[in-house]
Amino acid sequence: MPKDTPLNSLGLPKAPSETRVVVAMSGGVDSSVVAAMLKEEGYDVVGVTLQLYDHGAALAKKGACCAGIDIHDARRVAEEMNFPHYVLDYENIFQEAVIEEFADSYLGGATPVPCIRCNERVKFKDLLQTAKDLDADCMATGHYIQRMAGPDGPELHSATDSSRDQSYFLFSTTPEQLDYLRFPLGHLPSKDATRELAAKYGLAVADKPDSQDICFVPDGNYAKIIEKLRPGAAEPGEIVHADGRVLGNHKGVIHYTIGQRRGLGIGGLEEPLYVVRLDTEARQVIVGPKEMLxxxxxxxxxxxxxxxxxxxxxxxxxxxxxxxxxxxxxxxxxxxxxxxxxxxxxxxxxxxxxxxxxxxxxxxxxxxxxxxxxxxxxx
CATH class of the missing domain: 2.40.30.10 (Translation factors)
Known part of the structure; x- marks a missing residue:
């Protein structure tokens, strides 16, 4: 390849046909469009889907990513667009690197964000290494964020569509990872534009709903998952005002979050009260006026x-x-x-x-x- 070869659309000095791209495919419309787009541009595309958990109720649940139905959808896109597709069993890695910490953090009174840890410890670590093992030149995802060339190397930028921007969940992407990653959807003006592309490529997932919940909590009931992971975690205790007054009882600290106002079960008070702190050791939910937040x-x-x-x-x-x-x-x-x-x-x-x-x-x-x-x- 001559030195003056122009960069392809992924910023590499190769013809697309000589550029292997591993696409992380969740089975949703975003990553499916990325794979189809790159395949149509002539890239050597390899689709990889992670099986992160086997979750009974989640398998047919719409609104959760990386469940059984999503693996099926990702495989179908690969067949439609004629590129190889692999499913990797990452259940143990996901359990240790994401779910266990989520449970411990939640029990410690924190409000964890497991999607960030999943990107950091699973997708952009183990999966990225797998992409390199497959001799890929880069790895592409369907995240709404932009990678731009800067004077000192690649830079991370928010997506063009602020309503879809996922930068909050990708802040832990390291410079080394950013060098290898590509985000082909970050510049699009809207999610509608992504769905239009899905329709253009004839993808069956074009109208598939977006995932909403944390994947291993498909119904949004965190407390139920924590109780399953940590039996005995929902022990009762006291609801205490910041000034020391005991106002009532609760059924477990895990049912409360900082800033919560509704569902405290302590009506009849003149001032509205909010959860300002969770003391897991004393099993106390501390409440106070809004200004304490x-x-x-x-x-x-x-x-x-x-x-x-x-x-x-x-x-x-x-x-x-x-x-x-x-x-x-x-x-x-x-x-x-x-x-x-x-x-x-x-x-x-x-x-x-x-x-x-x-x-x-x-x-x-x-x-x-x-x-x-x-x-x-x-x-």
Whole structure:
């Protein structure tokens, strides 16, 4: 191949037919479109689907990813588009790397985000290594996020369609992984555009609903899963006001989350009360007025930094941060304590900041993502 060979659409100096791409296929419309698009462009596509759990009720459940029906759908797309497809049994890895930590974190009073750990520890680690073992030049996924070439290497940027942006769930993508990953849908203007492409390629999944829940909690009932994983976890205890008054009893700390107001079972009080803290050791749900939820300073650890300079090269970084996936980024000052720890000061206090959630860093202007870390204790 001559040195002046132009880059293909995946940014590699090869003809598409000589470029092998492993596509991580969940069985949904997004990853199916990626595989079909790359196959039509002439790439050497290999589809890989992960079996993450065998979950009885989840197998025919719409709205959960990586279940049995999804493996069938991914295989069907591969047959329609005529490229090889493999199913890898990652049940044990997923159980150890994601589900067990989810249970422990939840029992510790945190509000975990297992989808981030799955990307970090399973999809972008073990699956990415599998892609390299298959001699693939890169791995493509259906995530709504953008990888852009920068002066110092590839950069991570938010998706064009902010309503579909998945940057909050991908902040732990390392520079090395980013070098190998591709996200062909990140530039699309809307999900409708993806479905139009699915229809254009004649894919049977074109009208398939999006997954909504955590895949191993298909009905959204976290507490039921935790009780199954950790028998005895739903022990009763007291609901206590922040001023020390005992207001009632609860059926288990695992049924409550920080910021919760409804369903506390302590009516008849003049002021509306919210869950402000969960004390799992004392089996207490601590409640208080709304202003107690406001947090200005957040300790963050396990930081993955995606800036061009070292994280500790500055005493503070003026960035925007997102503390929940559903909230817009807010202005903040990030003060490094080490390469992987920082104190984040929110210029405007946020309510309901919870340990176990991610704190993701964004450029003050523009779409670039500078990484992020994990919120690790209450205020």
């Amino acid at each position: 406001a947090t200005r300073t957040i300790p963050v650890r396990e930081i993955n930094w995606l800036g061009d300079e070292s994280f500790i090269s500055q005493s503070e970084w003026h960035l925007k941060v997102k503390v929940r996936s559903t909230r817009p980024p807010r202005e903040a000052i990030v003060r490094p304590l080490s390469e992987t720890e920082a104190e984040v000061e929110l210029l405007t206090p946020e309510e309901g900041v919870s340990p176990g959630q991610a704190c993701v860093f964004y450029a003050p202007e523009g779409s670039r993502i500078f990484g992020g870390g994990w919120i690790w204790r209450g205020h």
